[in-house]
Amino acid sequence: MVDVNRYREILNARMKELDKRLHEIEDELDSHQSKDWEELAVEREEDEVLEGLGNSGQTEIAQIQAAFARMDEGEFGYCVECGNEISPERLNVLPHTPFCRDCAAKHV
Numbered sequence: 001m002v003d004v005n006r007y008r009e010i011l012n013a014r015m016k017e018l019d020k021r022l023h024e025i026e027d028e029l030d031s032h033q034s035k036d037w038e039e040l041a042v043e044r045e046e047d048e049v050l051e052g053l054g055n056s057g058q059t060e061i062a063q064i065q066a067a068f069a070r071m072d073e074g075e076f077g078y079c080v081e082c083g084n085e086i087s088p089e090r091l092n093v094l095p096h097t098p099f100c101r102d103c104a105a106k107h108v
Helices: 004-031 037-072 088-093 101-106
Strands: none
Touching: 004 037
16 A cells, blocks of 8 residues: 555655746746847757756646645556556655556556
8 A cells, every 4th residue: 555645745845846946947047138149149058958947847747736636536556557556666766657667668
């Protein structure tokens, strides 16, 4: 049996981390105002990297929110595809995963 409360705490902590990181990215993107064309070009390249990090953070937040929904429905820890229990080792590495190892391999 999966300790849902333990994973809820882990995922809540990760959500706080992601929220902080996304706000930092937003602040950094808003701060780029260079008048020099060369500096502006470098800042734009940096902005693209920051936007990519922001997008991956938003994706992870959506995955965590889906994991919270599975917890609320009593389905957390079970693969959404095959219904088998997700191994504790896998949940320890990727607590928001909706897939067991075998089904995750099919989605790569």
